[in-house]
Each structure stands twice: as C-alpha cells, then as structure tokens.
Amino acid sequence: MSFFRERYNITARDLERCLGEALGRGGDYADLYFEYLSTSSLSLDESLVKSATQGISVGCGVRVLSGEKTGYAYTDDLSPEKIRHAARVAACIASGPEASPPVEVGPASAIHNLYPVVGAADQDLRAKLDLVERADRAARAHDPRVFQVRVGYADQIRRLMIAASDGRLVEDCQPLTRLSVMALARQGANVQSGADGGGGRVSLDYFQTVRTPEEFAREAVRQAIVQLDAVEAPAGEMTVVLGPGWPGILLHEAVGHGLEADFNRKKVSAFSGLLGQKVASPLCTVIDDGTMEGRRGSLNTDDEGHPTSRTVLIEKGVLKAYLQDTLSSRLLGSVPTGNGRREGYQHMPMPRMTNTFLLAGDDDPQDIVRSVRRGLYCATFGGGQVDITSGKFVFSASESYLIEEGRLTRPVRNASLIGNGPDVMTKVTRVGWDLELDHGIGTCGKEGQTVPVGVGIPTIRIDGLTVGGVA
Amino acid sequence: MIELACDIVSSARRAGATDAECTIVEGQEFSANVRMGEVENVKESGSHAVGLRALVGLRSGSAYTSDFSPAGIGKLVESAVALARVTSEDPHAGLPQPEELGAAGGDLGLYFEDIENLPAGQKIELARQAERAALDLDPRITNSEGGSFDSYYGRRVMANSRGFAGQYRRSSCSLAVVPVASDGGQMQRDYWYTLSRSFAGLEPAPEVGRRAAERALERLGARKVDTQRVAVVFDPRVARTLLGHLLEAVNGDAIYRHSSFLAGKLGQAVAAAGVTVVDDGLMPGGFGTTPFDDEGVPSRRTLVLDQGVLRSYLLNTYTARKLGLRTTGNASRGVAGNPGISGGNFYIQAGPHPPERILASVENGFYVTELIGFGVNMVTGDYSRGAAGRWIRNGELSFPVHEVTIAGNLNQMLVDLEMIGSDLEFRGSVGAPTVRIREMTVGGR
Numbered sequence: 022m023s024f025f026r027e028r029y030n031i032t033a034r035d036l037e038r039c040l041g042e043a044l045g046r047g048g049d050y051a052d053l054y055f056e057y058l059s060t061s062s063l064s065l066d067e068s069l070v071k072s073a074t075q076g077i078s079v080g081c082g083v084r085v086l087s088g089e090k091t092g093y094a095y096t097d098d099l100s101p102e103k104i105r106h107a108a109r110v111a112a113c114i115a116s117g118p119e120a121s122p123p124v125e126v127g128p129a130s131a132i133h134n135l136y137p138v139v140g141a142a143d144q145d146l147r148a149k150l151d152l153v154e155r156a157d158r159a160a161r162a163h164d165p166r167v168f169q170v171r172v173g174y175a176d177q178i179r180r181l182m183i184a185a186s187d188g189r190l191v192e193d194c195q196p197l198t199r200l201s202v203m204a205l206a207r208q209g210a211n212v213q214s215g216a217d218g219g220g221g222r223v224s225l226d227y228f229q230t231v232r233t234p235e236e237f238a239r240e241a242v243r244q245a246i247v248q249l250d251a252v253e254a255p256a257g258e259m260t261v262v263l264g265p266g267w268p269g270i271l272l273h274e275a276v277g278h279g280l281e282a283d284f285n286r287k288k289v290s291a292f293s294g295l296l297g298q299k300v301a302s303p304l305c306t307v308i309d310d311g312t313m314e315g316r317r318g319s320l321n322t323d324d325e326g327h328p329t330s331r332t333v334l335i336e337k338g339v340l341k342a343y344l345q346d347t348l349s350s351r352l353l354g355s356v357p358t359g360n361g362r363r364e365g366y367q368h369m370p371m372p373r374m375t376n377t378f379l380l381a382g383d384d385d386p387q388d389i390v391r392s393v394r395r396g397l398y399c400a401t402f403g404g405g406q407v408d409i410t411s412g413k414f415v416f417s418a419s420e421s422y423l424i425e426e427g428r429l430t431r432p433v434r435n436a437s438l439i440g441n442g443p444d445v446m447t448k449v450t451r452v453g454w455d456l457e458l459d460h461g462i463g464t465c466g467k468e469g470q471t472v473p474v475g476v477g478i479p480t481i482r483i484d485g486l487t488v489g490g491v492a
Numbered sequence: 493m494i495e496l497a498c499d500i501v502s503s504a505r506r507a508g509a510t511d512a513e514c515t516i517v518e519g520q521e522f523s524a525n526v527r528m529g530e531v532e533n534v535k536e537s538g539s540h541a542v543g544l545r546a547l548v549g550l551r552s553g554s555a556y557t558s559d560f561s562p563a564g565i566g567k568l569v570e571s572a573v574a575l576a577r578v579t580s581e582d583p584h585a586g587l588p589q590p591e592e593l594g595a596a597g598g599d600l601g602l603y604f605e606d607i608e609n610l611p612a613g614q615k616i617e618l619a620r621q622a623e624r625a626a627l628d629l630d631p632r633i634t635n636s637e638g639g640s641f642d643s644y645y646g647r648r649v650m651a652n653s654r655g656f657a658g659q660y661r662r663s664s665c666s667l668a669v670v671p672v673a674s675d676g677g678q679m680q681r682d683y684w685y686t687l688s689r690s691f692a693g694l695e696p697a698p699e700v701g702r703r704a705a706e707r708a709l710e711r712l713g714a715r716k717v718d719t720q721r722v723a724v725v726f727d728p729r730v731a732r733t734l735l736g737h738l739l740e741a742v743n744g745d746a747i748y749r750h751s752s753f754l755a756g757k758l759g760q761a762v763a764a765a766g767v768t769v770v771d772d773g774l775m776p777g778g779f780g781t782t783p784f785d786d787e788g789v790p791s792r793r794t795l796v797l798d799q800g801v802l803r804s805y806l807l808n809t810y811t812a813r814k815l816g817l818r819t820t821g822n823a824s825r826g827v828a829g830n831p832g833i834s835g836g837n838f839y840i841q842a843g844p845h846p847p848e849r850i851l852a853s854v855e856n857g858f859y860v861t862e863l864i865g866f867g868v869n870m871v872t873g874d875y876s877r878g879a880a881g882r883w884i885r886n887g888e889l890s891f892p893v894h895e896v897t898i899a900g901n902l903n904q905m906l907v908d909l910e911m912i913g914s915d916l917e918f919r920g921s922v923g924a925p926t927v928r929i930r931e932m933t934v935g936g937r
Contacts, residue, residue: 093537097558411678434869
C-alpha cells in the first residue's frame with residue numbers, strides 16, 4: 022500500500038469500509054481500482070519540437086457485481102468520503118436490504134516482475150528530445166525524396182492499487198513508452214507515406230540498446246520509398262502469405278476478439294459453443310501471454326488484481342479456452358486468466374487480449390513464398406476490425422507485394438483483406454519457423470476503451486482470402 | 493470556474509509565460525445497458541480536468557491535471573511553463589489576435605435541463621423498451637447485445653491572456669440497440685441509435701429497436717459475390733463515413749503537411765457538380781455546435797465544397813498562419829496540447845433524388861449499409877474497406893451481401909458522386925443523404 026497510502030493517506034481500514042459500503046445492498050462482489058496516471062509526450066514536425074505535454078489523472082473506480090449485473094461509479098477525488106459516496110452509488114445495482122458485511126483486505130499479493138519500476142517517464146526530458154531529433158535527422162538523411170517527417174514520443178507511468186471484497190490487495194506500477202515516426206516521400210506528383218514505431222514497458226535504454234531512433238526512421242522511409250513504385254492491388258480471392266511480426270494482427274482480429282469470454286457467455290460470438298472443436302488447421306497453436314518481459318501487452322497484474330498468464334487459446338487447431346475476466350469466469354464457473362483490463366478508473370473492466378501470437382512451425386519462410394504461383398505477400402499492416410457476430414474481419418495491408426511464380430515481384434498499393442474468423446485459420450497450409458513479435462505499437466479498441474496490446478506471427482500461407490484491390 | 497481559469501492564466505504569466513490559455517471541463521455521465529430484459533450494468537459519475545498551454549515567446553508547452561488542489565494547480569502551471577522553455581521556436585506559434593476572439597450569441601440549443609432531471613429508473617426503462625421492441629419484432633431476433641441509454645451534461649470553460657473568457661454548458665443523450673438475428677446457422681448483428689441534446693429530442697424507443705432489428709434481419713442469408721466493377725450506393729449511415737474522410741482531407745494540419753490528397757487544390761473542382769459541402773458550427777442543437785472554438789474564436793458557417801469546387805479548408809490559428817489564410821474557427825482539443833482541428837456540423841447538402849429513385853437507377857450494383865476496417869490512405873486517397881449490404885438488381889434490393897471489399901480512390905469517388913439523395917440525415921455532427929457512386933471495385937470470390 023506504499024504509493025496510495027503515502028500520498029493520499031488511504032489505509033486498509035478505509036478500503037475495508039468502502040468495500041463494505043459497496044456491498045451495502047447485497048452485492049456478491051466489489052472492488053476498488055485506484056489509478057494515478059502520469060503522462061508525457063513530445064511531437065516533432067518540420068524538424069521543430071512543436072509540442073510538449075505533461076499530465077496527471079487520478080481517480081478511483083468502484084465496481085459491484087450482483088449476479089450478471091454490474092454497478093459502477095468513480096471519483097477523481099481520493100478523499101475517503103468521495104470514494105464511499107461512489108461506493109454507495111455503485112451498491113444500488115443490488116436491491117437487497119441495507120447491510121454492512123465485514124470485509125478484510127490484505128496483505129498485498131505478490132505479482133509478476135516483468136518491467137522496470139523506474140520507466141522512461143522518470144528520465145530526463147533532454148534525452149527524450151534527443152530521441153525525436155535523432156529520428157528526424159535520420160529520416161531526412163536516408164533518402165532525398167523524403168520531404169516531411171513527423172516524430173512522436175509518449176510515455177506514461179500508471180500506478181494502480183486494487184482492493185477486492187474477497188480480500189485481495191494488489192499494487193503495481195506500469196511504465197509504457199512509445200516512439201513513432203511518419204515519413205512522406207515525393208517523386209514528381211507521386212506522394213507516399215511510411216510509418217514505424219515501437220517501445221514497450223521499458224526504460225529509455227531500450228532506444229539505445231534494442232532499437233534506435235535511426236532504425237525506426239529508416240524503416241518508415243523504406244516503406245514510403247517502396248510505395249512510390251507500387252502498382253494497383255489485385256481484387257478477389259487468392260493465396261496470401263503473411264510475413265512475420267506485426268501481421269499477427271490477423272490473429273487479433275480473426276480469432277482473438279471472438280474468444281473473449283463476454284461475447285461467448287452472451288453467445289453473440291461466431292466462436293460461441295465451439296470449445297473442444299476444430300477451428301483452425303492442425304498447424305495452428307494460438308497463445309495469449311501477458312507475462313512476457315517488457316512487452317507492450319504485458320502486465321504484472323490485470324486491472325482486476327489477477328496475475329496475467331499464458332493461455333493456450335487454440336492448440337493444434339482445436340479451440341481450448343476463452344479469455345476470462347472476473348465476471349465471466351464467475352458466471353461460467355471458470356478461472357480468471359488475467360485478461361480483465363480497462364482503459365482507466367472511469368471504465369468497467371472486460372476480457373481483453375495481452376500479447377497474442379501463433380507458435381512457430383517447421384517451414385522455411387522462403388519455401389513458403391516459393392510454394393505460391395500467384396498471390397499476395399503482406400509485409401506490414403495498418404489497423405484491423407472485426408464483427409464478432411458474423412465473424413467477418415478486415416485488416417489493411419500497408420506494404421505488400423505480388424507473388425508471381427514463387428517470387429515477390431512488384432509492390433502494390435494499400436488494400437484491405439477480408440475473411441471469416443472461424444474458417445480463415447483452417448486455410449493455413451504452411452507455418453514458418455520465424456515467429457516474430459511486433460515492435461510495440463499496437464492499441465486495441467473495444468466498446469470505446471483502448472488498451473495497449475502485442476501481436477506476433479511467423480510467416481504463414483493462407484489458401485484463400487479476399488483481397489480488396491481494384492485491379 | 494471562469495475565475496479559476498483566469499487565475500491560472502495569470503499564474504502562468506507570473507511564472508514567465510508571455511501568453512497562456514486555460515481550459516476547464518467538468519461533466520456528469522450516466523450509462524445503462526439492459527440485455528435480454530435484465531439490467532446488465534449501470535454507471536454514474538462525474539469528473540473534471542484542467543489544461544494549460546503556456547507560450548514563452550514562440551515556444552509552447554502544455555500540461556493537464558485532474559487535481560484541483562492548490563498544489564495540483566501549482567504543478568500544472570510549473571510544468572506547462574517549464575515545457576515551453578524546451579520546445580522549439582516556431583515562427584507561426586501563438587494565440588489568436590484579440591480582434592479574432594469572441595463568442596457567437598443567441599441560444600444555440602446546447603443545454604437542456606430535462607437530461608439532468610431525468611431519473612435513472614426512467615433511463616433504464618427506455619433502454620429496456622428499445623431492446624424489447626427489437627426482440628419482439630421477429631422470432632429470428634434470438635439474442636441481443638442489449639439496449640443502452642447514455643447521457644452527459646457538463647461545462648467547458650476557456651480563458652486566455654489576450655482577454656478572452658467564456659464558457660458554455662452542453663447536454664446530450666443517446667439510446668441504442670444491438671440485436672442479433674439468426675437463421676439457418678448464420679448469425680448477424682446490426683445496430684440503430686438516436687441521439688439528441690435534449691431528452692425530448694430522442695426518437696421513440698420502440699422505433700429505435702424496430703429499426704435495429706430490421707437492419708439485423710436484412711443481413712440474414714448474406715453471401716459473397718464475384719469480384720466486379722459496379723455502381724455503389726451508400727445509405728446515409730455509411731455515406732457519413734465518406735464525409736468523415738473528406739473532413740480529414742480538408743483539415744489544415746493535413747494540408748500544410750501535404751498529407752492530404754486535397755492539399756494545394758483550393759479553387760479546383762474536386763467533386764461532382766452536385767456536391768456542396770458545408771461546415772456549420774452554429775446549427776442550433778447540433779453536435780458540432782459551439783459558441784466559440786477551443787482557441788476562443790467564434791464558430792461560424794464555412795462553405796467547403798461549392799458545387800464540387802474546393803472553396804475552403806478547415807483551419808485553426810496555427811494552420812491559417814502556415815497557409816497564409818484566416819482561421820475558420822475550427823480549433824479543437826481535449827484540455828491540453830496544441831489545438832488540433834475538428835469539424836462543426838459537417839454535411840453534404842441534400843440533392844434532388846429521393847433514395848428510392850437512386851436505387852431504381854441501378855441495374856446491377858451494391859447498396860452498402862455497413863463498412864468495417866481502416867483501409868483509407870489520406871495521402872493518396874486510396875480506399876479499400878470491408879463492406880456488407882444488399883445487392884441491387886434491376887433497380888430493386890435483392891439478396892444480402894457480406895465478406896466483400898469495396899475499393900477505389902477518394903479523388904475519383906468524389907468526382908463519381910453522380911447522384912445525391914434528398915434524405916439528408918444528421919446523427920451526431922456529420923450529416924449525409926443516400927449517395928450513388930458511379931463505379932467501384934467490389935472484391936469477393
């Protein structure tokens with residue numbers, strides 16, 4: 022209880038009284054989510070650092086569960102009276118007689134230790150300015166056709182404390198850092214863009230030792246330059262090869278969301294009722310793992326105070342598990358998988374992904390490309406989206422190439438790919454040995470809440486996906 | 493609150509800022525979701541935040557906080573001024589000129605007490621009625637993600653060191669239903685919603701539920717079609733997304749950075765002659781209406797496309813200076829940071845064609861009622877998105893379609909907007925009628 026007790030004088034007794042009030046109308050379960058979020062960001066445009074912002078947001082959310090019902094209230098004032106008021110508002114989701122059940126919380130539970138306690142947020146502003154300026158210089162120096170560069174740097178430290186009526190008390194301090202570069206290149210009247218970014222739950226050293234601003238810059242420029250020669254994308258169903266890393270967004274959209282337990286509990290997902298059944302080719306094993314050190318999607322504890330875990334969602338093609346939060350696991354008689362996440366204290370938690378990836382297979386990635394007579398190779402993606410009920414998902418390829426007679430030939434312009442979640446993975450016919458995770462750029466949106474996530478995939482071949490070009 | 497904002501501006505000046513602007517927002521939110529007739533969740537709370545932008549000469553820095561204690565405000569001022577000493581000198585940075593500041597007068601219809609006074613029980617009941625109407629419409633409506641009621645009321649306050657101080661209150665509420673239809677092993681969902689600044693302005697709950705259910709039912713039995721180039725008709729809900737892209741393309745930030753396909757095209761014909769697009773920040777009760785923008789410049793009406801000719805970009809003070817133009821009063825931000833740009837009420841003026849006649853004009857084509865994905869490149873205009881809807885045969889709606897893409901380029905799509913419907917409809921701050929695009933590529937089998 023170090024941070025919130027020291028700064029806001031919140032004692033175990035305060036927590037117990039608030040939880041008692043939250044259950045004052047007969048709720049089954051209650052929790053308090055304390056958040057202290059400090060953020061800083063820099064943005065560079067036209068080689069000028071045009072903006073620098075710092076901010077602090079503090080609050081506490083009170084949640085009460087009563088059967089399938091959730092009551093929620095929050096306050097941005099951490100005085101015990103204001104938190105107790107929020108607790109009384111949330112309590113009204115239950116309609117029993119007034120009560121004051123005894124609640125005992127603590128001591129604090131042990132959690133994972135996946136990231137440095139001192140993140141980039143505490144480090145020197147000068148060092149951060151240096152990062153964005155280096156990225157700008159590198160991008161402009163890399164190719165004379167580059168005429169616009171934008172660089173963004175953002176970091177945050179989220180301190181949280183979760184106290185639950187079942188006695189659990191959890192505290193964590195979660196750093197998050199990201200650098201992004203966008204470059205525009207021009208050749209005659211032809212203007213194209215490229216973007217790259219990355220980071221994670223890391224300190225600033227990451228940008229010296231793991232991936233430098235120059236690498237981000239060169240990658241953004243490389244993509245823009247490739248696009249200058251791009252031809253129209255093809256249209257229609259064809260064989261698609263996905264390159265390793267960020268194209269793992271396929272898993273996130275095609276199967277990940279559909280396996281979140283809330284949708285399955287309500288039977289509105291295209292994957293509802295398919296546990297134990299074959300939903301992918303035997304080459305596919307899909308994992309969600311929130312315990313990978315330093316990664317953007319990783320957490321020592323989820324936003325309900327449960328430790329994150331490694332969950333096998335699909336094993337050799339068979340659907341094994343859903344992603345659970347407290348509410349769904351209570352209702353389904355299952356155990357929480359540490360996937361209860363929320364954007365902040367103003368939001369109710371729900372099942373969300375962490376780092377979602379496909380395990381490596383046995384194939385040589387080059388053989389996979391050579392095996393395709395005519396198709397599309399996708400190296401980089403923009404965003405994606407899924408309709409979890411019909412199962413239809415799309416994602417947009419921002420760098421892709423035609424495959425002709427087993428070779429990558431011409432780059433093609435941006436195109437969306439569309440498929441059907443429950444059967445796209447059954448069409449995976451080759452899986453490479455080159456599993457890669459993304460560089461730490463992913464943000465997932467669900468019901469108006471965004472959370473940082475990671476994805477990963479080895480090179481795979483999918484026999485039949487609809488490509489949305491014009492040619 | 494105005495006094496607090498003015499005090500913060502004065503503190504920033506004392507701390508060394510040559511100019512400063514302060515924004516305070518406070519609001520109360522309520523939301524309830526009812527699923528299969530049972531209350532699923534209820535949320536009720538309020539919050540506030542204050543942001544400060546400080547300029548030291550031509551450098552600017554920003555900070556925000558939710559901590560309104562003297563210590564919290566002290567740290568806010570200190571951070572913003574400290575950051576304004578480390579950013580770059582930007583010759584175009586600065587607040588609006590004093591003569592540009594001000595607020596539109598009159599009642600803009602932004603705040604209605606009926607929302608603040610509505611009991612929670614009644615809000616939940618409306619969500620229940622709307623969902624009930626969807627579930628009762630047809631036995632094939634077998635499930636639901638629920639009916640929901642959301643409301644908000646709050647205040648926005650702004651003051652700057654050039655003498656501006658202003659505030660306005662806003663209220664809003666919305667009612668939405670997401671039913672799930674199933675038949676023959678296929679499951680489809682869709683949604684419908686109504687939103688208004690006043691409780692009295694909402695469409696009736698049973699109507700919202702019925703429309704949502706009809707839309708979900710219409711998608712049952714959907715299938716893919718062959719890849720082909722055909723005429724495409726957008727329903728008003730989908731046509732609004734096209735306006736959203738146009739709004740992004742005329743945003744002054746994208747223009748001066750050359751990251752818009754419309755950069756440098758002021759005065760040129762960029763769309764079909766029937767296309768007139770207006771940004772109106774003063775439409776009474778509109779979701780894009782404000783008395784002043786987020787820099788304290790009065791909101792106004794701007795003609796963006798006049799019969800296909802690009803007449804104006806949407807600008808704030810900074811982008812106007814970059815482009816040698818005048819601000820259009822479209823500055824926008826949360827509480828902190830340099831101002832960005834957003835539209836007021838942004839719409840295509842209604843055309844002469846009733847929607848039935850637009851459908852009747854198509855021999856073989858695609859009526860699009862839903863788009864998913866983000867496949868739009870604003871730099872090049874390349875457009876490729878996932879789509880669902882109905883096939884049009886001989887001027888009539890035929891079987892439902894899904895798992896296809898529609899693709900083209902926004903430059904060409906604007907020129908190809910050959911029929912504009914008479915059914916202009918606002919839902920939020922963007923308005924559009926049914927429109928017909930001459931031809932796009934449908935990607936399917």
